[in-house]
Amino acid sequence: MDGMTEIRWHARAGQGAKTAAQILALALLRTGKGVQAFPEYGPERRGAPLRAYTRVADRPIRRHDSVTDPDVVVVLEPSLVHEAGVAEGLAPDGYVVFNGDEAPPELDEVVVRCVPAQRLASKLGSGFVNMVMLGAVAAELGEPPLADLQDAAVETLGRKVAADDVRRALSEGYAWLN
Amino acid sequence: MDGMTEIRWHARAGQGAKTAAQILALALLRTGKGVQAFPEYGPERRGAPLRAYTRVADRPIRRHDSVTDPDVVVVLEPSLVHEAGVAEGLAPDGYVVFNGDEAPPELDEVVVRCVPAQRLASKLGSGFVNMVMLGAVAAELGEPPLADLQDAAVETLGRKVAADDVRRALSEGYAWLN
Amino acid sequence: MAELSTWESLPIAGAVRPSGAPRTKTGGWRTGEKPAVDVSLCVNCLLCWLYCPDSAVTLSGETFTGFDLEYCKGCGICADVCPVAAIEMVPE
Amino acid sequence: MAELSTWESLPIAGAVRPSGAPRTKTGGWRTGEKPAVDVSLCVNCLLCWLYCPDSAVTLSGETFTGFDLEYCKGCGICADVCPVAAIEMVPE
Amino acid sequence: MTDVRLLTGGEAVAHAMRQIDPDVVPVYPITPQTPIIQTFAKLIADGEASTEIVNVESEHSAMSAAIGAALAGGRTMTATSSQGLALMAEVVYIAASMRAPIVMALGNRALSGPINIHCDHSDSMLIRDSGVVQLFAESAQDAYDLTVMAPRIAEDARVLLPVLVCLDGFTITHSAEPVSLLPDDEVARFVGPYRLRNAVLDTTRPTTQGPFAMPDYYFELRRQQAAALEAALDVLEEVAAEFELLSRRRVGALEAYRLEDATRAIVALGSTAGTVKDVVDELRDEHEAAGLLRLVSFRPFPSAAIAAALEGCASVAVLDRADSPGGTPPLHAELAAALYGSDLELAGHVYGLGGRELHPPDVREIFRGAAAPYVGLRGERCPV
Amino acid sequence: MTDVRLLTGGEAVAHAMRQIDPDVVPVYPITPQTPIIQTFAKLIADGEASTEIVNVESEHSAMSAAIGAALAGGRTMTATSSQGLALMAEVVYIAASMRAPIVMALGNRALSGPINIHCDHSDSMLIRDSGVVQLFAESAQDAYDLTVMAPRIAEDARVLLPVLVCLDGFTITHSAEPVSLLPDDEVARFVGPYRLRNAVLDTTRPTTQGPFAMPDYYFELRRQQAAALEAALDVLEEVAAEFELLSRRRVGALEAYRLEDATRAIVALGSTAGTVKDVVDELRDEHEAAGLLRLVSFRPFPSAAIAAALEGCASVAVLDRADSPGGTPPLHAELAAALYGSDLELAGHVYGLGGRELHPPDVREIFRGAAAPYVGLRGERCPV
Amino acid sequence: MSRLKTIVRNQRGVQPLRGGHSLCQGCGVPMVVRTVLSTIRQPVVVVNATGCLEVATTRFPTTAWNVPWLHVAFENAAAVASGVESAQRVLRRRHALPAGEEVAVVVFAGDGGTYDIGLQALSGALERGHRFLFVCYDNEAYMNTGVQRSGATPFGASTTTSPAGLDSFGKAQRRKDMTAIAVAHHVPYVAQAASTHWHDLSVKVERAVAADGPAFLNVLTDCPVGWGHEPKLAKQVIDAAVETCFWPLYEVVEGRHRLTYTPRQAPVEEWLGSQQRFAHLFRPENAELISQIQGQVEADWNELLARCEEGRM
Amino acid sequence: MSRLKTIVRNQRGVQPLRGGHSLCQGCGVPMVVRTVLSTIRQPVVVVNATGCLEVATTRFPTTAWNVPWLHVAFENAAAVASGVESAQRVLRRRHALPAGEEVAVVVFAGDGGTYDIGLQALSGALERGHRFLFVCYDNEAYMNTGVQRSGATPFGASTTTSPAGLDSFGKAQRRKDMTAIAVAHHVPYVAQAASTHWHDLSVKVERAVAADGPAFLNVLTDCPVGWGHEPKLAKQVIDAAVETCFWPLYEVVEGRHRLTYTPRQAPVEEWLGSQQRFAHLFRPENAELISQIQGQVEADWNELLARCEEGRM
Numbered sequence A, B: 001m002d003g004m005t006e007i008r009w010h011a012r013a014g015q016g017a018k019t020a021a022q023i024l025a026l027a028l029l030r031t032g033k034g035v036q037a038f039p040e041y042g043p044e045r046r047g048a049p050l051r052a053y054t055r056v057a058d059r060p061i062r063r064h065d066s067v068t069d070p071d072v073v074v075v076l077e078p079s080l081v082h083e084a085g086v087a088e089g090l091a092p093d094g095y096v097v098f099n100g101d102e103a104p105p106e107l108d109e110v111v112v113r114c115v116p117a118q119r120l121a122s123k124l125g126s127g128f129v130n131m132v133m134l135g136a137v138a139a140e141l142g143e144p145p146l147a148d149l150q151d152a153a154v155e156t157l158g159r160k161v162a163a164d165d166v167r168r169a170l171s172e173g174y175a176w177l178n
Numbered sequence C, D: 001m002a003e004l005s006t007w008e009s010l011p012i013a014g015a016v017r018p019s020g021a022p023r024t025k026t027g028g029w030r031t032g033e034k035p036a037v038d039v040s041l042c043v044n045c046l047l048c049w050l051y052c053p054d055s056a057v058t059l060s061g062e063t064f065t066g067f068d069l070e071y072c073k074g075c076g077i078c079a080d081v082c083p084v085a086a087i088e089m090v091p092e
Numbered sequence E, F: 001m002t003d004v005r006l007l008t009g010g011e012a013v014a015h016a017m018r019q020i021d022p023d024v025v026p027v028y029p030i031t032p033q034t035p036i037i038q039t040f041a042k043l044i045a046d047g048e049a050s051t052e053i054v055n056v057e058s059e060h061s062a063m064s065a066a067i068g069a070a071l072a073g074g075r076t077m078t079a080t081s082s083q084g085l086a087l088m089a090e091v092v093y094i095a096a097s098m099r100a101p102i103v104m105a106l107g108n109r110a111l112s113g114p115i116n117i118h119c120d121h122s123d124s125m126l127i128r129d130s131g132v133v134q135l136f137a138e139s140a141q142d143a144y145d146l147t148v149m150a151p152r153i154a155e156d157a158r159v160l161l162p163v164l165v166c167l168d169g170f171t172i173t174h175s176a177e178p179v180s181l182l183p184d185d186e187v188a189r190f191v192g193p194y195r196l197r198n199a200v201l202d203t204t205r206p207t208t209q210g211p212f213a214m215p216d217y218y219f220e221l222r223r224q225q226a227a228a229l230e231a232a233l234d235v236l237e238e239v240a241a242e243f244e245l246l247s248r249r250r251v252g253a254l255e256a257y258r259l260e261d262a263t264r265a266i267v268a269l270g271s272t273a274g275t276v277k278d279v280v281d282e283l284r285d286e287h288e289a290a291g292l293l294r295l296v297s298f299r300p301f302p303s304a305a306i307a308a309a310l311e312g313c314a315s316v317a318v319l320d321r322a323d324s325p326g327g328t329p330p331l332h333a334e335l336a337a338a339l340y341g342s343d344l345e346l347a348g349h350v351y352g353l354g355g356r357e358l359h360p361p362d363v364r365e366i367f368r369g370a371a372a373p374y375v376g377l378r379g380e381r382c383p384v
Numbered sequence G, H: 001m002s003r004l005k006t007i008v009r010n011q012r013g014v015q016p017l018r019g020g021h022s023l024c025q026g027c028g029v030p031m032v033v034r035t036v037l038s039t040i041r042q043p044v045v046v047v048n049a050t051g052c053l054e055v056a057t058t059r060f061p062t063t064a065w066n067v068p069w070l071h072v073a074f075e076n077a078a079a080v081a082s083g084v085e086s087a088q089r090v091l092r093r094r095h096a097l098p099a100g101e102e103v104a105v106v107v108f109a110g111d112g113g114t115y116d117i118g119l120q121a122l123s124g125a126l127e128r129g130h131r132f133l134f135v136c137y138d139n140e141a142y143m144n145t146g147v148q149r150s151g152a153t154p155f156g157a158s159t160t161t162s163p164a165g166l167d168s169f170g171k172a173q174r175r176k177d178m179t180a181i182a183v184a185h186h187v188p189y190v191a192q193a194a195s196t197h198w199h200d201l202s203v204k205v206e207r208a209v210a211a212d213g214p215a216f217l218n219v220l221t222d223c224p225v226g227w228g229h230e231p232k233l234a235k236q237v238i239d240a241a242v243e244t245c246f247w248p249l250y251e252v253v254e255g256r257h258r259l260t261y262t263p264r265q266a267p268v269e270e271w272l273g274s275q276q277r278f279a280h281l282f283r284p285e286n287a288e289l290i291s292q293i294q295g296q297v298e299a300d301w302n303e304l305l306a307r308c309e310e311g312r313m
């Protein structure tokens, strides 16, 4: 569909892919975009491979089918390249944002942007791997602006987490791919 | 419907109208007739007015609606003439078989055959008022033969009652109107 | 069925107000016997009133007055529970 | 979905026979740690076997032999319940 | 040598059950199904059959226990009505999807509310998407015949579905009519032994039954079930033919009564068909080309056969004994789909809800095209 | 001043509930309804509304308690899905017949078996004869809007029926989309106070509610209910118009999308409509006269409006997200009845059972008339 | 006799359940309804499960009820009452009800609607702690549908679904102990009562309504039709159940058991012999069954005594 | 340790529930299943209610089960088992099953499928006396659907439908006492057990299966996700439940109560403090609640002791 960007997130249940997909959508909504964010659900529990999606477009999004050929694939959990077909359906001009220092051989055929999110998050001491990756994705997409993303994240994650840690994680990732 | 006779029985729940309607049908079935027998059901309990029906015809009976204009009305319980509209819908050439020595004023407009069934049953000592009435009805109808009716009654009522008492009650009623 | 109401004139959901509702006269259910009281014996214990399945024992205030034969089904319980045998079941 | 079966080739009512059924390799669910045993310490109490949620402790007859890492989810319960601390959770 | 008795439809079904002597009958009482289970209980108490009756605590459990028993490897029957069917509706769908060949007699009764104990078909219609076979009896004889045939249809390897034998509450369940019973041994031979491929009690070949299906497989498993229903139409005719050899009575998916050259037809289910037949005969005597299409099988719905049977007609009146408030009554909607694109005029009528009577004069009105959409309703105005 | 948030459909419904602040919400959890009740429970726990939540022990009791609460005199809402609706089916009919104006959110999910948690409409269809109003949301926004409108429809003196707001499981319940919320006080003013004529708690004017009806009155009482559903169609439009003044959004009984000059149309319910709209736009860009008729109101079924809206078309494909094994799928059957006698070609397709996806290419196939009866099924052959 | 006068006075001249209903001649249920409702001083709402009482008192357009009365279905009376009670609670909190006495929510359900198909709704309502009084009129079978066996039907009783026959001696299982099940829910008030012990019943109703939470009353109620006895012998038959210890009268207040009547421990034959449904037990081949029943009654009685002792500790 | 070896031997090399399922990392349910099934020597059929165990072990076309396994719905496992058991009984009577050992019918259901929505089917099956073993793995909430409150959820616990919040301290009602309810059904064997007291559990399973009639086992089973604790602390958490007397281990054989383990009567804080769902109770404003819980636990414990005494009389 014209003007629509579709992003697929790969992680394990519990790693915050659903939240990241949603924060991205919220921030983009605030910039006036049409958005949609949703995970895939199954009987699998914490630890199982999970996919989530973000859709963005210049007009309201109406379609309600799943994403089959994403423009961007985000791999939050590197081990998933072995089992989850992360490059499946990737659009010809699409790319993968990968959590790691270098792209694994499984992704040889596609364009990969590496973000050592695990390492960066550890460095920050807060463990927000998903936020680091989210920052990087925004940078790569060219939208939304970092500040909007940070606001959306703090709002979504609520009182239970330290807002500053969230902001830092996002900007760390943003800086990495900007 | 041609060749069909419809009989409506009035009694109080517990007085054996349903059984009488059914015995008549069974005896007639044995003589090769098409038959049907059914009571009306409601939330009312023992003591409440109740109607039952017998249909007889020369061919199998297929219709499954209730009887609205009976050829014969049988009043097992005399007190019902006050409340139950016993003559309602009676066919122009129809008649009422009434349990009593004489017809009550409520039935002035219709043909009534009186059978003092209560008295006859008391005399017999067995209390089979319904069987006395049934015998009388058969006599008036001209079918089934008394012996067939007796067999059907004994078969239907089963082991729990004295067969001879049943036969006697039937023949007493049969004799009265024959 | 001409005497029954049409669908448009029925109360919504068939909700019935007791005040206006018809009641079935069940006195006809009696099978030959009805209760009769010897008031001179009655000690006004009201047990008959409490036990009557058909709410057919009538009172005036808290005083036993008799039977409402329009509803009495003639079960004989009142006679059975009357502690002073003031009630007897008699032929109609 | 080309690799999945067509409707006509499925077992009636979806009744599955365990023998032929595929099983999901859940070893990938581990998040960084896996159990490791020091067999010299093991007293073969089999508590780890009893407790393992993923039936991933392997036996030979009645003797503890190790872990089936294809299914082990890395919960660490075996290490916790081992009475002689023969099991340790180690990085993958 | 035929054994003709005067039996209510309920008793007739109970006798068929006695002759089939199923392994397990889990059941919960409800009017007007009670004559079936009481008659059957008495037959068992007197040793005339040796079925295990399980007197469960609700209909939800009746159908649940029936699934357990049937899949365990026992031939299983049950019976219910109205609220009972509504309460077990959830499990009826599951019984069908688990392909449990349970035979159930349904004494059709209006659904609450208001609460009512008399006949209509709203209960049957409630589960018309559940995937069960639903056969409607016109008479006590029909109820007997269909009950004897039912295990053969349910248990056929092409079908493996619950089969409901529907008999109009009171009108059939409680009315005594002549019923010709087959000899016990012939029934036993006709139904044969119960053989299940994946019996749960076969612990040497374990199976997982009732698994979870995600979007990757659910659709396919459901499609299987639809195919089983399609197959049931053939199986029904085969079993009907075989049953005819035994009984000289034939009850197939539908009965065309004096339809050959009819211009006006009525389509109806259940006991009403008998009343309509009488009127058809009268009208024929009056040289009116009236006819009746009685559906025995509502599920599977024999669309093609119906379209063929009605081909020569100019107009068809379809009688629904169930309403779908704010929508099209069930039988009417099915007919509209089956006859869509034809030239037939189709008129829908709702009648008989909660036991309202349908008398021959009403039927005549319907044939005349002069009846209101709700036939027999007080206060109903005819359409202009 | 509009408050646009990113909310899942479930959260959006919960916020509508917070704003309505009903008196009683008896409820039992089931996927995918859980986001609704969990969000709402949290809002209550934090004091943002003061509804009495009754955490019942089953869905049968949820609807039963809802009837008790609503007739006692409390505004009552609840929510369920799939098996939950199936388990309460018996009482849903009774709620409708007792004219209890309960609002219920339904997270549409496939009925077992096999057990599945994803979307189809088999649960809604199970109760299509029950006499309740059923409105289908296309989006989270729709779900919010319909929930705000629902009490007004349910409680209108001409209606007094349960209203179900149906939202596709996961696709709507769990997908985050932009939702514009009305101000709290405007919602409060819009829905107004709950006033019941015969509240059971009014002990000074006792009523007998839920009586027994024999054949002499049952039919008439049922007919009343059908009339209430007919009236609901008008009331829906009135409420929609009033809601539009407030929100500038209009959700009526149906939405005609680029139908004016369309020759080929699709008829669909729920979230799929959005996908179809995208395809319609593409086809229009390709100069194909395609259009969509989205039904919001399945009960009452707006037959006349549908026939009018489709008048200019040559062919219509109807998409059922529910099957009726051995019969005609529900929406297809309704359409056949609504369009019976017209020249429209009608093709029925079953799709999306148990969460099977429907993608734009599938929709194109359907428009082309090249799709199989079961769209997206593996192993399905196209008709010849 | 002053309690009975109070009952009469509470009625204020209006019978909550009037004549004109179509329950059987001599049915035992109405006197339970009268005793319960007229003992309660505040206004009441009645929720009724499907069963004889419901079916026979409200044939549209008639009604025998003079108090607000609600019937939804057979199995959900406790859930319906939960809804009514919750609505009352929130409406009072929100000042949406006219000030005044709290309305007592009273459920009447038969044993079928309590022990069997209605158990779950009842159990859930007890767990949630709604303030209502659930009265089971236990006539030990599904009477409305023609005397079928229920969980409350005693061992050995003949019913239409557990008929005595050539191969059968009636119901093969012992009765569910519903009172004990209610007690296990740890609600403030549970009691077992019998229709004709009206004074005891009335006192229990008073306590039940005063309890701060759910209350459950299990009232043995005769059904001349289903039990097979002359209507007028109601008192004699029910008394036999009590005196033989088949049906002890007791209450459990906040978990403490207390006998409210000391029976004379008559032999069970007195109870069994009073009704047709047990007649087959007196056939010689069934002698063993009667002593089995006697044994069970004694064991249960002793267990109950032990519980009452415990309460006193 | 010989019991554990027996358990291993009973398996004959085949795990009844194999790896490859998708229950959470560290879920407490599988070890209950293993202990129960491997204790039983005869062949088994498993009937499973909807819930975590069911959903996560049988995603078509996979299965983790190696024994005949049947799932129908959430609320009816006991009824399904009644059907299986009845079929076995009649098929054996009719010699339609291969001769051999009787198959044990075992139900696994969560607390939701037992205390709440499944209670009625269970109660009915207990009353009818089917020979089967019903195992409730009680993790005190509806976990499968995301940790909602159930009848088994303890007072004060935060769940998604009884969330702790500004205006709420979690569940406001005490837990249903399901074990006592089962006992009130007078079935041959009832016991309360805890997953990590595996030896005790295994002994109880043995007795349950040997019982001549229905047996009910209520097994406290941890859910790290719903309770909020690290998976590997399962043993510690469950042990706290037992040692604080929150969850006494006992059995009731033919009505006689017996403690099977003597806890050290630790303060309830030990139990409450081990899990996130109780964290809010430790806020100062909730101190009163904790002593209320302690009081309730003690009262229940004393009542249980009294019952056990009674049994010894």
Ligand SMILES: Cc1ncc(C[n+]2csc(CCOP(=O)(O)OP(=O)(O)O)c2C)c(N)n1
Pocket (backbone or CB within 6 Å): E029, E030, E031, E059, E083, E084, E087, G050, G051, G052, G053, G074, G075, G109, G110, G111, G112, G113, G114, G139, G140, G141, G142, G143, G144, G145, G150
């Ligand atoms: C779901 C459902 N199942 C069955 C019935 C039929 N039914 C109505 S009342 C009744 C028996 C009631 O027994 P009980 O509760 O003991 O009351 P009683 O008739 O003895 O007054 C039955 C089986 C019903 N109405 N609904």
Ligand SMILES: Cc1ncc(C[n+]2csc(CCOP(=O)(O)OP(=O)(O)O)c2C)c(N)n1
Pocket (backbone or CB within 6 Å): F029, F030, F031, F059, F083, F084, F087, H050, H051, H052, H053, H074, H075, H109, H110, H111, H112, H113, H114, H139, H140, H141, H142, H143, H144, H145, H150
């Ligand atoms: C009739 C019905 N209502 C609700 C559900 C949704 N549901 C499935 S499992 C479940 C909770 C199960 O809880 P529990 O029995 O405690 O087992 P657990 O999930 O804790 O293993 C619920 C609410 C359902 N499947 N069926």
Ligand code: SF4
Pocket (backbone or CB within 6 Å): C034, C035, C051, C052, C053, C054, C055, C056, C057, C067, C071, C072, C073, C074, C075, C076, C077, C078, C079, G026
């Ligand atoms: S005979 Fe029966 S019904 Fe009549 S007044 Fe006495 S107790 Fe009441």
Ligand code: SF4
Pocket (backbone or CB within 6 Å): C037, C041, C042, C043, C044, C045, C046, C047, C048, C049, C064, C081, C082, C083, C084, C085, C086, C087
């Ligand atoms: S029972 Fe007897 S003494 Fe008592 S009030 Fe009645 S008539 Fe009078």
Ligand code: SF4
Pocket (backbone or CB within 6 Å): D034, D035, D051, D052, D053, D054, D055, D056, D057, D067, D071, D072, D073, D074, D075, D076, D077, D078, D079, H026
């Ligand atoms: S870590 Fe957990 S899953 Fe792995 S073997 Fe140990 S107990 Fe089993």
Ligand code: SF4
Pocket (backbone or CB within 6 Å): D037, D041, D042, D043, D044, D045, D046, D047, D048, D049, D064, D078, D081, D082, D083, D084, D085, D086, D087
């Ligand atoms: S728990 Fe430890 S000692 Fe016991 S078998 Fe396992 S590894 Fe060996």
Ligand code: SF4
Pocket (backbone or CB within 6 Å): B045, G022, G023, G024, G026, G027, G028, G029, G052, G053, G056, G139, G143, G144, G222, G223, G224, G225, G226
């Ligand atoms: S059957 Fe029994 S309980 Fe029912 S009305 Fe008659 S006497 Fe009363």
Ligand code: SF4
Pocket (backbone or CB within 6 Å): A045, H022, H023, H024, H026, H027, H028, H029, H052, H053, H056, H139, H143, H144, H222, H223, H224, H225, H226
């Ligand atoms: S949610 Fe709890 S019970 Fe369910 S699989 Fe996870 S740990 Fe086990």
Ligand SMILES: [Mg+2]
Pocket (backbone or CB within 6 Å): G110, G111, G112, G137, G138, G139, G140, G141, G142, G143
């Ligand atoms: Mg009863």
Ligand SMILES: [Mg+2]
Pocket (backbone or CB within 6 Å): H110, H111, H112, H137, H138, H139, H140, H141, H142, H143
């Ligand atoms: Mg649980």
